[in-house]
Amino acid sequence: MFWFLLLLLPSTILGATCPTCPTAGLWSDWSTTEQCNTTCGGCSKITYTRTCLSTAMNCPCVGDTSRLMVCNTQACNWPRFNASSQNCCDGKTAQTIKNWVHCVPLPDNYTLACCPDEGYWSNWSGWSKVANQVAWQRTRACLSGGYNCPCKGNAVDILTTCPCTKGIGIISAANNTCEAIGNKINPYSVRIPIYMPYECKTQIVFEISSFRQQFYTTSDDNGVITGAFGYFDTTGKCTAKEFVNPVPAGALLGTGQFQNYYLQCNLNDLTWEGSIVGIAVSKVTAFAQYY
Numbered sequence: 001m002f003w004f005l006l007l008l009l010p011s012t013i014l015g016a017t018c019p020t021c022p023t024a025g026l027w028s029d030w031s032t033t034e035q036c037n038t039t040c041g042g043c044s045k046i047t048y049t050r051t052c053l054s055t056a057m058n059c060p061c062v063g064d065t066s067r068l069m070v071c072n073t074q075a076c077n078w079p080r081f082n083a084s085s086q087n088c089c090d091g092k093t094a095q096t097i098k099n100w101v102h103c104v105p106l107p108d109n110y111t112l113a114c115c116p117d118e119g120y121w122s123n124w125s126g127w128s129k130v131a132n133q134v135a136w137q138r139t140r141a142c143l144s145g146g147y148n149c150p151c152k153g154n155a156v157d158i159l160t161t162c163p164c165t166k167g168i169g170i171i172s173a174a175n176n177t178c179e180a181i182g183n184k185i186n187p188y189s190v191r192i193p194i195y196m197p198y199e200c201k202t203q204i205v206f207e208i209s210s211f212r213q214q215f216y217t218t219s220d221d222n223g224v225i226t227g228a229f230g231y232f233d234t235t236g237k238c239t240a241k242e243f244v245n246p247v248p249a250g251a252l253l254g255t256g257q258f259q260n261y262y263l264q265c266n267l268n269d270l271t272w273e274g275s276i277v278g279i280a281v282s283k284v285t286a287f288a289q290y291y
């Protein structure tokens with residue numbers, strides 16, 4: 001009956017080899033809530049603490065739970081200390097570890113700062129016009145360069161067309177949500193605003209007579225001429241504006257003339273703004289004159 005003994009044997013062995021405690025227990029990583037007084041060079045020390053992770057398994061830890069250790073061990077940019085060539089404190093030497101230059105020797109199991117793949121870039125600045133060129137640019141700075149952690153990619157971005165990449169659309173009867181002003185209820189969507197990418201402008205073509213539709217109303221008593229336009233802004237809101245006397249009165253006799261207004265690209269938020277018949281508009285995404 002040896003097979004019977006063989007079956008029993010393994011369970012006996014398992015009981016004898018149940019997991020023992022890891023030597024010195026299981027510690028967490030060192031961490032700290034203290035502020036390091038220096039940003040680089042391993043020049044000052046702060047207290048780091050760690051916790052025993054294996055107490056719940058009845059495995060006590062052996063060793064310090066807190067320790068004074070150097071902080072911010074990434075090497076300082078040269079020159080650093082009073083124009084000397086030193087970039088580490090206290091006789092430490094610079095060495096590349098985990099893609100970032102550190103001052104060694106390091107404390108045991110110290111959590112290293114490391115370089116992100118692309119480095120740390122600042123956010124892009126707003127766009128600005130390059131003087132005397134059909135070009136616009138924005139810039140950013142490598143924030144981690146000072147910590148021996150170079151950035152990948154370009155610090156300057158140049159465009160040869162307007163950074164406002166989309167022109168202004170039209171409001172049609174299908175999507176008009178502006179409130180009517182008087183008898184001006186229909187958006188006239190025939191003239192699509194003209195996007196001018198090399199000048200960073202959008203041209204609004206404006207009817208200045210009632211030749212094609214009834215764009216204008218002349219009040220009987222004092223001869224004031226009124227019309228209306230509307231626009232969508234970047235929030236999707238439709239705003240209608242009444243304006244008076246868009247052009248010298250003589251031009252409103254049904255001659256079919258029109259006039260151009262130009263909206264500019266706001267280089268900070270890349271929206272269209274300007275003035276139409278003397279009325280300021282901003283964040284314009286679509287436009288129509290009303291009849």
Ligand SMILES: *[C@@H]1O[C@H](CO)[C@@H](O)[C@H](O)[C@H]1NC(C)=O
Binds near residue numbers: 037044045046
């Ligand atoms: C850090 O600087 C503060 C203020 O200068 C000082 O009181 C503190 O002792 C310094 N800490 C260390 C660890 O050097």
Ligand SMILES: *[C@@H]1O[C@H](CO)[C@@H](O)[C@H](O)[C@H]1NC(C)=O
Binds near residue numbers: 081082
């Ligand atoms: C730098 O020079 C100043 C004034 O000479 C001195 O007080 C300071 O300790 C120097 N710092 C280092 C890190 O050598």
Ligand SMILES: *[C@@H]1O[C@H](CO)[C@@H](O)[C@H](O)[C@H]1NC(C)=O
Binds near residue numbers: 109
């Ligand atoms: C440091 O970490 C390594 C691997 O994580 C570990 O094997 C070693 O025991 C740790 N040393 C100390 C002193 O905690």
Ligand SMILES: *[C@@H]1O[C@H](CO)[C@@H](O)[C@H](O)[C@H]1NC(C)=O
Binds near residue numbers: 122123
């Ligand atoms: C970039 O801008 C975002 C949002 O405005 C902000 O949360 C973040 O801190 C900025 N990053 C830098 C490096 O300034």
Ligand SMILES: *[C@@H]1O[C@H](CO)[C@@H](O)[C@H](O)[C@H]1NC(C)=O
Binds near residue numbers: 171172173174175285
């Ligand atoms: C409004 O509708 C017209 C078609 O009727 C369309 O061409 C235009 O792009 C729409 N405008 C917006 C802002 O959605």
